[in-house]
Amino acid sequence: MKKNIVLAILSLIFFASAVRSQSSASSAEQVTVIRAGSLIDGSNSSPRRNQLIFVRGNRIEKVAEGSAQIPAGAVVIDLSAATVLPGLIDSHTHIFLWGEDPAKGGYDENILKAGIALRAARATFACRRALEQGFTTIRDLETEGAGYGDIEIKQAIEEGTIPGPRIFGATRAISTTGGYNLEGYAPELDMPKGAQLVDGPVEARKAARQQLEHGADWIKVYMTHRSWVDKQGNFVSQPTLTLEELKAVVDETHGWRKKVACHAYNGIGLQRALDGGCDSIEHGLEISDAQIAQMQRQGTWYCPTISPYYGDWAPADTPAGKRDRARAAVHEVSFKKALNAHLKIVFGTDIGGMPWTEPIAQEFQRMVGLGMAPMDAIQAATSRAAEMLDMKGEIGVVAPGAFADIVAVSGDPLKDVGILEHVRFVMHDGAVFKNEITTDSLGHGNGTGSGSGTDGGAFRAGVNGVGVPICLYCPIPQYSDEARKAKYQGTVVLQVTVTTDGRATNISVVKGPGLGLEEKAIEAVRGWKFKPAVGPDGKIVPTIVPVEVTFGL
């Protein structure tokens, strides 16, 4: 496991340069035109054929028919054989969770044995996973003992240090004494907790204030904690905050014009969540008819997170096994009720609780499997989530004025929603992050920035059975003063020979802007270290490859 993480970090360093190598499209003057074979724009109920999406800087300027004029000098990305959608939104994630596989020590190990740097590295991996799967926005519902780490990871993404989605973070979350892990240790031990525990409305309000002060975009509250099946066979859950405590949190948060997400399974805790004015109900495993009606009246959002309740069931004859099966059974009924009542449903996975290596989009199949129309499921992960996040028209749509968060799949997700597990093109904030569909002008475009482990990089396309060198150590050079002054953002393209011992020689410039950047690029590449290419006979061979060099701040 540790080895994999080191490799992931190494590849990430290189990956960051791959991301920036595409960022020339985000300079204010540059227009990029995406030709969409089919466009599902996030808000319209049906797709449109052959559309042109004009992107200027990090925003969508206009969407036009395929026959519209393309301005001279525009970069054209031909996705005419693909379905184009807005960047997807997962409204319930945990970048600081690492799966809860008991074989790896489960939840407790993540808090007790992983230091904050390791957890940050894993969160960095999670953010990249989200983005490469087309999730350009996440609402991350608490850090599970990693404090305000989500807000700092968000900062790292916004300043361009690491790739990742837009984050709406909830920081630490709030529960009560007896209302959150770690639990089950000797009572005299003062164990760390995965949430901020409060007792009484004064402490509850103070916790909300502290979290809001430190940058929480949302406040997350646990309104239920343990759950089990009682003697009568009913599924029950333990309530946590009192109505008074919750009202203090909601009142404080709403005063800051922010919203409250409430984890609530069923029963008393769920009722208090609704009476206390929670803005979104997370999981909502068992919702009574009266509670459905109350959610309708109050306009409460429902984020069901179906997937995690279908995996890793304990054996059927154990109390935990009974609970696991009861949870899925009641959840199905509640989801169908919510559909019939036209509750405002958003797509959320609780990923992190499930390993980040799993496909996030698996939730689409769950939603559709329980009767939701594919277009509704897509809107739950686009325009509807945007509305919940107070970002209507800015994200979750392909429309003029929106941020250029655009993804594409090969195939029709309305026929097979499972295709969304294979997002092959990702533009985030106007910059292409991943493109497995078209080939760039150098003919090596496949896969820039995609993949994981050691194979992330721009050198993947092999020729004549010869493999391609993989970057092992490729630090990003700094911009020249001249380029900085000119506010130049872009790349230098070089041609290099990678020797059998992994060094770059015979370096020549293919393309560059001047501004002293070619010299900087050549100097940097001389110091880079590659894993050399392997020929068809399995022997290491020298190879000539194009290298795009990008620059750090």
Ligand SMILES: [Zn+2]
């Ligand atoms: Zn969660």
